[in-house]
Each structure stands twice: as C-alpha cells, then as structure tokens.
Amino acid sequence: MAEAADAHRSCKFFAMKDLLADAELVLCPYNYIFDPGIRNALGIELGNAAVIIDEGHNVEDVCREGASFEASLKDLRDGVDELESVVNFYGEAQSALQFMSLMHGWLNRQLDQAKNDGGRAHGRGVGGFASKMSGPVVPGPDERLWKGEEGERALLHALCPTLAGTGADVESVRRHALMVVDKAIAVADYSSPLRQKISDTGKSFGESSLGKCYGTAKAVRSLLTNPRDYVLYAVPDLDHPGETDSYFAGRRFAGGSDSNTRGQGAGVAMWCLRPSVAFGPVSDEAMCVIVTSGTLSPIGSLEGELGVTFPVKVEAPHVVPRRQIHVEALDALGDFTARAQDNPKMPAQLARLLLKYLRAVPRGTGSLVFLPKYALIRRIMEDWERSGALAELEALVGTVLAEEPGAQTFAATLDEFRGAIDADKDGGGALMLAVYRGKVSEGLDFKDDFARAVFCVGIPFPSVGDVKVRLKREYNNSRYARDSGLMPGGDWYSHQAFRAYNQALGRCIRHQHDYASIFLVDARFCMSEEADRNKAMVSKWMRNLVQRFRDSRESVGTLGEFFQRIAADPPGPPKETTHTTAQLATHTTAQLATHTTAQL
Structure with missing residues (x-):
C-alpha cells in the first residue's frame, strides 16, 4: 500500500x-x-x-x-475563540460555542476557587496524594476532585448554572444538560452537515475547534451516563496531578483568567475507572x-x-516438556521493594548475581534482565561503568545493552542485541536490561539463542503514588464496584503487577523445541509469608516448576547440569507449523458471544 x-x-x-x-x-x-x-x-x-x-x-x-478524556484550559479557550469566528459564517455552530463556553467558564471558576480556598474541596480537607497514601484520595493544593455522582452534579452546574441555582429538580437539570451536550455532539460530529460543509470548502477553518468540542462533549456525555464509574478532576497541571513537591509548587499559576502564569497544563480530567464503559x-x-x-x-x-x-x-497448558525449562526463585537481592532498589549496594549485588549464573549459560547466547523502572536501569548501568562491573560482564557475555524509553532508539538497540548473538555463536553473546511493561517485555519473540536466560528482578507493582492507581484501588473497594463483580482494590493491584510480570517471563521458550532458564529474583518467591501466594500468581504453565536451593553453589551447579543435559540430548529443530501451534497453545483464550451462542 x-x-x-x-x-x-x-x-x-x-x-x-x-x-x-x-x-x-x-x-x-x-x-x-x-x-x-x-x-x-x-x-x-x-x-x-x-x-x-x-x-x-x-x-x-x-x-x-479510551473512555477517559483530558481537556486543557488552553484548548477550551482556543476552541471558544475559533468558534466565535466560525458562527459568523455557520450559524449552526452556535450550539458548539455554547457548550465550549460553559465548560471553559466553569473550569476557570473551579481553578480560581481551588486557588482561593487553598485546595479544600467540599470540606474533605487538604493534602497531596503522596502524604495520604493509606486514606481516601483527596485533592492536592489548588485542585478540585469529584468522585462518582459528585462529578455528575458538578457538570450539571457547569452546563446549567442558572437552572441549577433555582432549586429545580435534578432530573429537569439533567435533561437540560444532556440537551446542551447532545446538540454540541450533533453539530461537531465528524459526519455532521456542518463538518461536511467545511470539508467541501477545502479549508480547515473550524475543524480544530469542532474536533475539540466533539471530544469534550462525548466525554461529558459518557460521564453523565455512567457517573459512578468516573472521577472529575480540575488541576493546575494535567501532567502532575496531586503532586505537592517543590518542583510542582514552583509551577503554580497566579489566578486571574487565562494568563501565561497559569500555563498550558491547567485543565480538567474525566477519568474512567471501569473498562466496561468502553x-x-x-x-x-x-x-x-x-x-x-x-x-x-x-x-x-x-x-x-x-x-x-x-x-x-x-x-491451554504449555507444549514444552518440563526437561526444557529450568525455573528457580532467588533471594540474593532480598525483597526487591522500593527501599531495596534505593540501596546504593544494589547494583553491585545484581552484578555479582549475574556474573555467577551467566557463567553456566551457554556462550554466544542472549540473556534478558527485567527491572521495574527505566530510572533504575540507568542508575545500575552508571554504577556498573564506574565500578568496573560492566567491563566484567562484557568480558563474560559480550555486549551489554539497556532498553531506553521511547521508540527512537528501540529498533537500533534490538538490532544490536540480536546482531551480537548472530555474529558470534561460540563466544560473546548479549545481555539486555529491560523494563516491565516496556517494548521488550510485551509481545516480542526471543526464541532459541536470543534468550537462554531470563532474570525477572522484583515484582512490578504499579506506583502507589500514582493518582490513577490510587483512585482505581479506592473505586474497586467501594460497595458499588464489589456488587458489580469487581475484585477488591488490593487484589486488582496485585493482578496488574503479575500480568506484567508474566508477560516478561514469557519472552523465552517460544516453540516446543525451545529451552531456557528463568529466574524469579525476589525473596518474596522464596521463604517469606507471601511466597506461596506469589508463586500462585505466576503463569500456570510454570508455577509448579519453581525450584529453590539453599546453597548458591548447588543452584549454579544445577543450572549447569540443565544446560549440559540439553547439549547432550538437544530438542528437535523448530518447524514453522510447530512454532505457530506452540504460540497459540500458550495463550489463554476467552470468547464472548454478544448475540447468540450459535455464532461461536
């Protein structure tokens, strides 16, 4: 094409x-x-x-x-400005202008009020998310937060300020608000007569503002239709909601209408907390x-x-025989929590662990190390370069690489990793440090010599300080969510971590003749109280294969014996049809028939 x-x-x-x-x-x-x-x-x-x-x-x-939406104050203001000109040529754009003006005026007032009351939102108190981790989520300074039906009431006041102030019944206000929203959607819809008129002119005048109107109105419509599944959040910086540190505090706006001091980051977020909405x-x-x-x-x-x-x-179970998989839990780095990650000795401890075990992995092959954060990978690489550990690892495995955020360098890094393995089968090889939920851990195929060893270090729990994560956990703990069949917030949090973890574990052993060693590097898989529960969260095909040795010499010796047995009696060569079958068989499949079961 x-x-x-x-x-x-x-x-x-x-x-x-x-x-x-x-x-x-x-x-x-x-x-x-x-x-x-x-x-x-x-x-x-x-x-x-x-x-x-x-x-x-x-x-x-x-x-x-997909069901969430964020609109900056600047986008709303720009939309109003352009629509004021558009209505001079197309009178039918008036309903879009009315909607955008109401939303912009409401958001401006909310941000000014939040600034003036010091962040108090409807008497729920002040404080940032980071300082109140264990309690309900509350807005940070200069923010306003509405949860569930509170958000619906706030938007009804935004769209019907006069009617809502007269004491009219809620249903009347709601009907009027939906009429305002639906009129805006009808005019701004991509297939509307107005959009067709503008398209026929061959010019883009009005397209930007109508697109902003359509996206905002559809999000407001979804929130008003599913109010319990949303939070509405007015913030001075959409990139840093809930933050209270000095960096964020120094970026506060100084009141008044759309001044440059407020910046382009101020806006409103309509975050959906339940995927069923989309x-x-x-x-x-x-x-x-x-x-x-x-x-x-x-x-x-x-x-x-x-x-x-x-x-x-x-x-479906995995099609690879047990003899071709070595799975082991290691406690050499202890519980790899945030505190352990910040330990200045951690990079050296990780290097010693890799040097010990990679000696038993066949030369000229690839190994992957998964870690929770890009920042942690950068710190480890910098420490290794200063201490000389990087040179030791390169002498042992050949090329040592690190995945970087963004797509610009990814292809080159992957090509270098695979090229190093293809170039020298008898010596060298490659080691890559990658991040959970990154490009390396999701969907890529590291079959055969591209991944004979995978080290999954730590458990990638979502950040406890992330506003969306805390709101989602709180939502799942609500009676409404529990009655709707959602798991408790803590369980949801754990499953988010282990889905990412199992994706990383699955980068190797990609067909029935493949083989590899896999290491769960965290004491929480060993003898701790959480060990059995955590191992039960690992992919079904490997959870019963997890071994643990009390002595590291016995552990390394067993790993060496595993690869020696494979070398003495290697699995048959991969065939294309077998490879495809193996990939499909390792998938969990769920099928939903939305009309009749006969269609399945």
Whole structure:
C-alpha cells in the first residue's frame, strides 16, 4: 500500500479509509475500536463483525483510557475563540460555542476557587496524594476532585448554572444538560452537515475547534451516563496531578483568567475507572469478541472489569516438556521493594548475581534482565561503568545493552542485541536490561539463542503514588464496584503487577523445541509469608516448576547440569507449523458471544 501510494502520489490514509468500506479483514490498533471518537471519525462499523483482540491482557487499560478524556484550559479557550469566528459564517455552530463556553467558564471558576480556598474541596480537607497514601484520595493544593455522582452534579452546574441555582429538580437539570451536550455532539460530529460543509470548502477553518468540542462533549456525555464509574478532576497541571513537591509548587499559576502564569497544563480530567464503559458498546455492536493472551487469568476479574460473561473459556497448558525449562526463585537481592532498589549496594549485588549464573549459560547466547523502572536501569548501568562491573560482564557475555524509553532508539538497540548473538555463536553473546511493561517485555519473540536466560528482578507493582492507581484501588473497594463483580482494590493491584510480570517471563521458550532458564529474583518467591501466594500468581504453565536451593553453589551447579543435559540430548529443530501451534497453545483464550451462542 505504501509503495502504491507513493508511486501514484496519493495519500495512504485516505486510500485505506476508502478500502475499509469493503474490507473483510481490518488490522488496527486497540484505540481505533475502543475510543468512540476515533471509531466514529474513521467510520468503523462493528455490526456483524468478529472482533479479535490479541495481547488481551492490555484490554482493561486500553478501555479505561479510551473512555477517559483530558481537556486543557488552553484548548477550551482556543476552541471558544475559533468558534466565535466560525458562527459568523455557520450559524449552526452556535450550539458548539455554547457548550465550549460553559465548560471553559466553569473550569476557570473551579481553578480560581481551588486557588482561593487553598485546595479544600467540599470540606474533605487538604493534602497531596503522596502524604495520604493509606486514606481516601483527596485533592492536592489548588485542585478540585469529584468522585462518582459528585462529578455528575458538578457538570450539571457547569452546563446549567442558572437552572441549577433555582432549586429545580435534578432530573429537569439533567435533561437540560444532556440537551446542551447532545446538540454540541450533533453539530461537531465528524459526519455532521456542518463538518461536511467545511470539508467541501477545502479549508480547515473550524475543524480544530469542532474536533475539540466533539471530544469534550462525548466525554461529558459518557460521564453523565455512567457517573459512578468516573472521577472529575480540575488541576493546575494535567501532567502532575496531586503532586505537592517543590518542583510542582514552583509551577503554580497566579489566578486571574487565562494568563501565561497559569500555563498550558491547567485543565480538567474525566477519568474512567471501569473498562466496561468502553468495552460494552463494542461487545453490544459486534457479532462476537474474541480475547486472546498468555496472561488473562484470572478470567473472573476480567469479566467483572469488562462487564461481560465469557461463555467459552480456554486455558491451554504449555507444549514444552518440563526437561526444557529450568525455573528457580532467588533471594540474593532480598525483597526487591522500593527501599531495596534505593540501596546504593544494589547494583553491585545484581552484578555479582549475574556474573555467577551467566557463567553456566551457554556462550554466544542472549540473556534478558527485567527491572521495574527505566530510572533504575540507568542508575545500575552508571554504577556498573564506574565500578568496573560492566567491563566484567562484557568480558563474560559480550555486549551489554539497556532498553531506553521511547521508540527512537528501540529498533537500533534490538538490532544490536540480536546482531551480537548472530555474529558470534561460540563466544560473546548479549545481555539486555529491560523494563516491565516496556517494548521488550510485551509481545516480542526471543526464541532459541536470543534468550537462554531470563532474570525477572522484583515484582512490578504499579506506583502507589500514582493518582490513577490510587483512585482505581479506592473505586474497586467501594460497595458499588464489589456488587458489580469487581475484585477488591488490593487484589486488582496485585493482578496488574503479575500480568506484567508474566508477560516478561514469557519472552523465552517460544516453540516446543525451545529451552531456557528463568529466574524469579525476589525473596518474596522464596521463604517469606507471601511466597506461596506469589508463586500462585505466576503463569500456570510454570508455577509448579519453581525450584529453590539453599546453597548458591548447588543452584549454579544445577543450572549447569540443565544446560549440559540439553547439549547432550538437544530438542528437535523448530518447524514453522510447530512454532505457530506452540504460540497459540500458550495463550489463554476467552470468547464472548454478544448475540447468540450459535455464532461461536
């Protein structure tokens, strides 16, 4: 398609959009399906379609993000400014202007009031998230936070300030507010007569403001329709909600209307806390939905979050024989918590562990080390370079690389890693430090010599200081969420960690003739009170294979014997058909029929 478009000097995007109308197979990113704005803009119709979601462990986060929305104060102001000009040419744009003006005026007032009352929100007190980790989530300084139906009431006042102030009944106010929102959506919709008129002119005047209006109005409509599943959050900096440190405090705005001192970061967030808000419309419209992943378990949690029941569930065992897998729990770094990660001795301890075990791994092969954060990887690499540990590791394994955030350097790093292994099978090899939830840990295939050893260091629990994480945990602990079938907040938090953990564990052993050693590097898998519970959260195909040795010499010796046995009696060569079957068989599959079970 790219070559044909270039040859004819045409646009690939519009060519693909035209082909979409008659296509029988459509490949697209998740958000093209679960973000209603994108789905509507592209004209994606799901009726009578089978929707297949690969890497389905991401579907919860994708749906929450798809149903969430953030609008900066500047975007609202710019939208109002442009629409004031648009209505001079297209009178029907008045309803969009009215909606955007109401939202902008309301947000401006809320931020000014929050500034004036020192962050108190409806008497719930002050303080940042970081200082109140164990209690309910409260707004930070200069912020206003509304949870559940509080957010609905706040938006009703925003859209109907006069009517709401007269003491009118809530249903009357709600009907009027929805009328304001629906009129704005109808005008700003990508397929509306107004948008078609503007498109016919060949100019973009008005497109930006109508697009902002449409996205904001759809999000407000979703919150008013599902108020219990949202939080509404007005903040002086959308990039740093809830933060109270000196860095954030120094970036406060100084009141007044849209001055430069307020900055472009002030805005409002409408965060969805339940994936079913976005998943429900897709499952209702599509003929069926098939979700596949190696880490969907527990299915009950997934069903609760997505608001559906899967009539067909398949959890297949791994096809690789036990003799080709060495799984071991190591406590050499203790409980690898945030405190342990900050220990200045930790980089040296990790280097000693790797030097000890990598001596038993075949030369000229690849090894992966997964860690919780990019910042931690950078600190480790810097420490190794200063101490000389990096030179020792390079002498042992060849090339030592680190995954970096962003996509710019990823391809080059991956090529260097694989090139180092391909170039020297008898010596050298490569070692890569990567992050959980990063590109290396999700979906990439490190089969055969590209990953003979995988070290999963620590357990990647989401940040306890992250505002969205704390709000989600609090929401899942509410009676409403529990009655809706959602697991408690603490359990949800643990499952988020282990889904990411199991994704990293699964980078190696990619077909039935593959083999590798896997290390769970955290004392919480060993003799602690949490050991059995944590091992039960590991992927089903390996949880019963986890070994632990009291003596490191016995441990390294057993690892060496594992690779010696494989060398003496290697598995058969991989075949393409076998490889494909193995990949499919390791997936947990859940299928949802949204109309009749006969369609499955």
